[in-house]
Amino acid sequence: MSNIPMVSVTTKPLPDAEEGQMNSFALRRGLGLLAAAGLGLGVLAGCTSANSAGGGTDAATDGPVTISINGQPPKTQPFDRKIFDEDVAEFQKTHPNIHLEPHEGFMDPKTFSAKLAGGQLEDVFYVYFTDPSTLIARHQAADITDYVKDVPHYNDIQQPLRDVFSDGKGHYYGLPTANYTMGLLYNRKLFTQAGLDPDKPPTTWPEVQADAKKIAALGNGIVGYADYSKSNQGGWHFTAEMYSQGGQIATKNGDKWESAVNTPQGRAVLDNLHQMRWTDNSMGQKQLLELADVQQKMGAGQLGMYLAAPDNVPTVVNQFHGSYADYGLAPMPGGQGTLIGGEGYMINPKASPAKIKAGLQWLQWKFLNPDRFETNLKRYKAQGQPVGLPVPPVADIWTGAVRDKEEQLKQQYATVPVSNYKSYMDGASRLKGNIEPPQAQEIYAALDNVMQGVLTRRDADPGALLAEADNKVKSILAQVK
Amino acid sequence: MTATLIETTSLRRPEKPARRRGPRSSGRPGRFGDNLTGYGFLCAALICFALFSWYPIIRGVLLSFQQVDFVNPATWVGWANFQKLFADPLFAVAWRNTLYFTLLALVFGFAIPFVVAMVINEFRHAKGFFRLVVYLPVMLPPVVTALLWKWFYDPGPGLFNTLLHAVNLPGLSWLDSSSTSMLSLVLVSTWANMGSATLIYLAALGGIPGELYEASELDGATIWQRVRYITIPHTRFVLLVMMLLQIVATMQVFTEPYVMTGGGPEDSTVTVLLLLYRYAFVYNDFGTASAMSLLLFLALGAFSALYLRLTRTRG
Missing domain, CATH: 3.40.190.10 (Periplasmic binding protein-like II)
Incomplete structure (x- = not known):
């Protein structure tokens, strides 16, 4: 989607001074340009037809459910892509009732509204920490307060990070998956x-x-x-x-x-x-x-x-x-x-309860899973990826015993000089x-x-x-x- | 001064076609059946315009009076979006900057291509080569052009300051100073877009009978007199149309400030379209962005109508 009204002007040489024709030509040209200026209006309006959320099998019960998810890394990042796709396959194997439809890409504020309006927004979508407050105020994310209590290890996540996804009135709309401190x-x-x-x-x-x-x-x-x-x-x-x-x-x-x-x-x-x-x-x-x-x-x-x-x-x-x-x-x-700051995921406001549950299961299994710390670190190390930085797969989002466990494993599998980041x-x-x-x-x-x-x-x-x-x-x- | 597409077809008044004779011509010109193919082509164009231009324009106008969150039905908010715009201090700044850009673009972007066209038109050899050279920048993608000039303007190792230092002149801040940032953008825009205008002027100049110049030279006319009394009168209508095109296009300047300055320093290059972009795609406030778009549309419409009326009257 582009918001730039491009002025495409067809123009031609003007050999003779045929004034009447010239003036009508100028008039047509002016009107043509005016229409081009109106494209600015048009392109904006093109983004605004309200529609329903993306399709897929919906299930209000515990039966099979299909959810679309984004956050899939592009093919230009082969390692990250491979890890993501492997995780999708494994998750579907261990959760046979949930079918995932992965989509490339992360949060793009320029296309977010258009996707939501056009019913193309994924059921589970990536956000930066700057986004939730606005999305919550605009009712553009599902209220998951009643569901998070069932998310394992939810209470081991740092409270300020959980609060990023809160409206301040006790309602929660997403899960943090990575965090940074400047x-x-x-x-x-x-x-x-x-x-x-x-x-x-x-x-x-x-x-x-x-x-x-x-x-x-x-x-x-x-x-x-x-x-x-x-x-x-x-x-x-x-x-x-x-x-x-x-x-x-x-x-x-x-x-x-x-x-x-x-x-x-x-x-x-x-x-x-x-x-x-x-x-x-x-x-x-x-x-x-x-x-x-x-x-x-x-x-x-x-x-x-x-x-x-x-x-x-x-x-x-x-x-x-x-x-x-x-x-x-x-x-x-x-x-x-x-x-x-950091990143996390929110759920499409039009998602059914079954999709919300399935989406939260995916997020917890993939991003908020202390049981997979070691597996992930081993995979990264085996592929020659840097381990030891405070970034995913060992994001600094935990407190208490979970954080201690993560730090201990990170040091054990480190491939970069951890001492360079110790003071941080x-x-x-x-x-x-x-x-x-x-x-x-x-x-x-x-x-x-x-x-x-x-x-x-x-x-x-x-x-x-x-x-x-x-x-x-x-x-x-x-x-x- | 944004992208222009050159299409060369003659504007000469078409000769009246001879009436067809034969079995299909029954003396009722314009019969529907005769023009069926033409109507077919027309329908395709009308459908495209209706779907991708007219309908979105109408939706845009409606959206100017609505608040939308794309989840719940849109709510009518009357003039609230416009009031919000008028209360935004950047709104006036954006219009002032846009008008300033347009004025500078007229001084540079309008005059330079005409002068260049006249110079190239005087060449006896290698005219085609120079036409190509002048047109080449138009073929560069606008973002590439902007990034290239960003490096030219780098106050440290950039091309321009290196040249200035080479002749013992102090370097300039170019994009980093609010006093030179807009002028810097206009230079980029002029360089990138002058090729199309130059070609149009060249075509117009090529239509002026050479005898007029020969006669004026025999009469002892100076170069300026030839330009004043022959060139300008014969290209007057092209000049007037090009001026209209340029003003409408430069009022919609976006790429250069978006890529090169982001509207800075200190809002000195925030233009109407850049502010509109922020409302729509940074703040997700499509109602206010549409209101701004509608105002721009009306302003350009009013200006175009006035301009055409004035030029037609004087013509």
Whole structure:
């Protein structure tokens, strides 16, 4: 689905000044263009016919049931695809009454509504942690409160992660399957070259500043610290940095949300970035960066540090043919808190009770199954995949004895230098985890501007930027129901 | 200045066809049976337009007054979507930026192709080669063009700043500064789309009788006088149509800001379509996005009608 009204103009040479014909030609052309402009309307409207959920055998009883699921990795990721398909086959073998229809792909906000409207949305669909609050408010996910009590080990999942899928009134709409806490990804090689100890990454923002300055002093276009400021990712990182300073983006007062952007913590975030960008010159000249830009720079060995989730490590290593030994993860600087994010699955709001039950069985068996920890780790290790990172198949979502068991197995089967991520793992359990604010994407869009202002204008006024963002966030939060 | 498709067919008034004589011509021209094949083709086109253009447009208008969640039936909300838009501070910013882009695109994207066409038209040799060279960027996918220019604009190792430094000039921030970001986007758009306009101008210039230029040269006319009194009057209608096309197309600019700046820095390149995109596909608010689309549709419709009326009157 494309929302871009493309103006396809058929035009022709105009040899003679045949005015009457010319004018009628111009009129037709104008009308043609007008119709093209109307395509913008058309394409939007094309996404909006309400329909029923995807087909498949439905069963209100415990008989056979067919459910469609997404999350199947693309063929360009052969290992992940193979694992997924093997799991589907094994699940169907052990659950003969449930037939799975796997679909490629994950959450794409651009097509989600169209799929839901067109009855193409899977019965069990993947979401990021930024999505559930909006989907719940829009009634676009099934209420599974009555079913989760039957999901084994549900109570061993960290409570804040379970709450991501809650409406705050005791109802639950999905299951978390992976979690990250934002940390600091750094290049150990550059740390060494800059005379820094790669085993002692910075733990405070002044230390980040100082280390970034030393790394940038290596020259050759090397950047000490990079940050996003585009595609809502700037707002996302601003939020993480606010949490690290002990601040919040939004606080709840009774039933209402209030903006907490324009605070001393917000000011500290901006002052810190301004210092690195303009005084220390440790953030490089090119700004308006997003994830892909920064990963590319890190993979090319041109970047010292950036804020990232652990899943960035394999991405950087695999895409740029790097070595796990060259990268380290540290906890979020500042020590006051960090942003937690992750992924999970929700159920189609039009799914029958039988499909909901079957969907939850699949999710628990595939993603939330302590009994399969060891099997999964063995499979990953046998295939030469990295084991030891705090990412699936051993996602950091558990508490208590289950978490201990997972950590012990992870160390036992580790194929990457676990010590490089130890400080991150210690910090993850120590730091206060904050979930994303309500209406996260809209708020992040507003906060992108704050990051852009301070990173692209030497004379930026942090106070004015925060005040402007505060007004925008207030009006966004006023719409939260 | 978005994608243009060139179709070369003559605009000369068609000669009146000779009336067919023979058994099928019974003296009742336009009989349904005679035109059955034509109606068949027309039906196919009408069905396509109705399904993929007119029906969605009507649904879009209805959607502007509704709130939808794609699960429950749509609810009528009156003017609420429009009120929400007008309350959004970015709404005015987006219109201002779009108009600024259109103005800059007129200055660059309208004038440059015409000048280039006149220059190429003067060449005695290798005209075809230069036509190809000018048209080549049109064949690049728009996203590839945008990414290529993103590298040109890189304030560090980018092409433009490297060139500036080579002649001891300070580098510019290009996309990273709100004072130059929009101009930078216009340059990309001009480069990427000028090929089509240049070819159209070249075709129009080729229709001007060479004798006029020869006579004016004999009379001692300067280059500017030839352009002023021969070239422009003879290409006036092409110029007027191209201006209309360009304004309508540039008001819908999306790809360049979406790929290159994301609307930044500090909203300086947020355009109407980019904001519309955010409402629809980031915030999933299709009602408000449709309301915005309807406003754009009405604005362009009103402008086109006014423009055609004015140019027809003056013509």
